[in-house]
Amino acid sequence: MADVSAGQKSRKPIMAGNWKMHHTHLDAIQVVQKLSYRLSSEDYERCEVVVCPTFTSLRAVQTVIEADNLPIGLGAQNVFWEEKGAYTGEVSPSMLAKLAVSYVIVGHSERREIFGETDEMVNKKVKAVIKAGMTPIMCCGETLEEREAGETAAKVSRQVQAGLDGVDPNEVAAMVIAYEPIWAIGTGRNATPEDANETIGTIRSMVAGLAGEPAGAAIRIQYGGSVKPSNVAAIMAQPEIDGALVGGASLEADDFAQIVRWA
Numbered sequence: 001m002a003d004v005s006a007g008q009k010s011r012k013p014i015m016a017g018n019w020k021m022h023h024t025h026l027d028a029i030q031v032v033q034k035l036s037y038r039l040s041s042e043d044y045e046r047c048e049v050v051v052c053p054t055f056t057s058l059r060a061v062q063t064v065i066e067a068d069n070l071p072i073g074l075g076a077q078n079v080f081w082e083e084k085g086a087y088t089g090e091v092s093p094s095m096l097a098k099l100a101v102s103y104v105i106v107g108h109s110e111r112r113e114i115f116g117e118t119d120e121m122v123n124k125k126v127k128a129v130i131k132a133g134m135t136p137i138m139c140c141g142e143t144l145e146e147r148e149a150g151e152t153a154a155k156v157s158r159q160v161q162a163g164l165d166g167v168d169p170n171e172v173a174a175m176v177i178a179y180e181p182i183w184a185i186g187t188g189r190n191a192t193p194e195d196a197n198e199t200i201g202t203i204r205s206m207v208a209g210l211a212g213e214p215a216g217a218a219i220r221i222q223y224g225g226s227v228k229p230s231n232v233a234a235i236m237a238q239p240e241i242d243g244a245l246v247g248g249a250s251l252e253a254d255d256f257a258q259i260v261r262w263a
C-alpha cells in the first residue's frame with residue numbers, strides 16, 4: 001500500500017501478470033515456481049509482483065505461495081459484487097479473500113466488451129473488493145476510434161470517475177488503476193511511453209480532483225497493452241507510470257521475470 005503523505009516518490013512499482021484464460025492449475029504452479037527461482041529478494045524489495053491466474057488455479061497458486069513463503073501477491077481476474085446467493089457461475093469477494101487473494105482486476109476491457117460490464121457494474125465491484133479487504137486493479141482505456149477522434153482523456157476520465165464513485169479517498173489512495181488502451185492489448189502495438197505517461201498524468205489529476213491531492217499522489221497507476229521485456233524499461237522510465245499490467249508476456253516465467261527486473 002502506498003504512503004499517502006509522502007507523495008509520488010513513495011509509490012512502489014507494481015507488476016501484475018494477467019494470465020487471462022491460460023494455464024491449467026498444473027501449469028500455473030510451474031510458472032509461479034519458475035518465477036520464484038528467477039526473482040531475488042532485491043527484486044521484491046524494489047517492485048511488487050502479482051500474478052492473476054484463472055479462478056480454477058487460485059487455490060493451487062496460493063498453496064505454492066504459502067508453502068514457499070513467496071513474496072508474490074495473488075490476484076483474481078474478476079469477481080461478483082454480492083456476498084452470496086443464487087448467482088450461478090459467479091464468485092464472491094469473501095471467497096477470494098479467504099484464498100488470500102489480495103488484488104482483483106476489475107473492469108478489464110475484455111470484460112467490458114465481451115461480457116457487457118458497465119461503468120456502474122465496475123463501481124459495484126470496486127466497492128465490494130475494498131469491503132472484503134482486497135485491492136482493486138481497476139482498468140480503463142480507449143478504443144482506437146476514440147483515440148483517433150481525440151476522445152482518450154474524456155473516455156478514460158468518464159470510466160475513472162464512474163468507477164470511483166462513492167469510494168472513500170483513503171481507499172482510492174490505496175487502489176491501483178491500469179490504463180490500457182484497448183488497441184494496444186494483445187496486438188503488439190503499444191502506446192508510446194510519452195503518450196501513456198500523459199494519459200496516466202491526466203488520470204492522476206482526475207483522481208486528485210475526485211479524492212484529493214494526497215490520493216492523486218499516492219494511487220498507483222499502471223500501463224497495460226503489449227508490455228514486454230524489450231519495451232518495459234522505456235515505459236517505466238516515465239514519471240507517472242507505476243508499473244504494468246501484463247498479459248501475454250506474463251505467461252512465461254522468464255519473460256515476466258525480465259519485466260519485473262526491467263532496471
Ligand code: PGA
Pocket residue numbers: 018180184185186187224225226227245246247248249
Ligand atoms: P497484453 O494484455 O499484455 O497481452 O497486451 C494486457 C492486458 O490485457 O492486461
